[in-house]
Amino acid sequence: MTRLLELIRASVRGLSVFLLLMLILTPLAQIVMRGVFGVPMSGAEELARYFLICLSFLAASYVTRDGGQICMEELQAMLPEKLRWLIQMLIEFLGIVFFGSICVASIVTISRNLENQTATLEMPFYIFMAPLALGMFLLALETLMVLIHLVQTGRANDKTTNLT
Template structure:
């Protein structure tokens, strides 16, 4: 699992570099050489989508998702435990459904492509499928951890 997380981190860093690099290159090409890059906007949008989909699981793994812990801490321990289990269970189901729906969408649109770059539809939708699958896995791990612990998470948000 650590290898998969490390690969995901480097992929996110590469997408961030590409997201910064493509518009910068577009500025140089247009401003200095007066030759705009065709498809730069679509390419930057693709890198943004990819970064967001792959990065979401990274944020979840790091505990950065909004959990409303300030409200949860006001609940009795047993109710808080049940609530955390239900939240993780709902997340697993939701992200798994999104992954399956994106696979279905790709399967139904194998002959389609994007307008400007003519990118195959499966390549354009691939980050959604991969991101949802990784979110499913991360939330499944959180669900298993919560159930094994047998009590609610003690983590509280601290505001500095």
């Protein structure tokens, strides 16, 4: 199970780097095509927006794994250890419920709109919405891993402010 999870995490990290690269290259290509060759690249804005959406939803699970989500750690640090542990477990449990609900809702939405497509690129709706469903699934999975860690250790996570 751990090997599979690490493989998924490595894939998400690699895909996130690729999406970031494409998010940078797409507008650059549009600028070069329009400025140098005088020929605008049709759909470049929608494609760049799609890469941004994909990057945001898919990389969110990796951010959660590394403790980069907003946690109000300074406020939590003022609470007693046991209360902080219980609050952290509640937050993680509610996160699993929330992300799982959004995942299910997005899958239902995709299944009801299989024939639809985006306006400019005419991208099938299921491809456009797939990052939301996959991203929410991965977020629920990583949040579950955090909850399992909290239960196993029996104590609250320490303050882990990450400055990058």
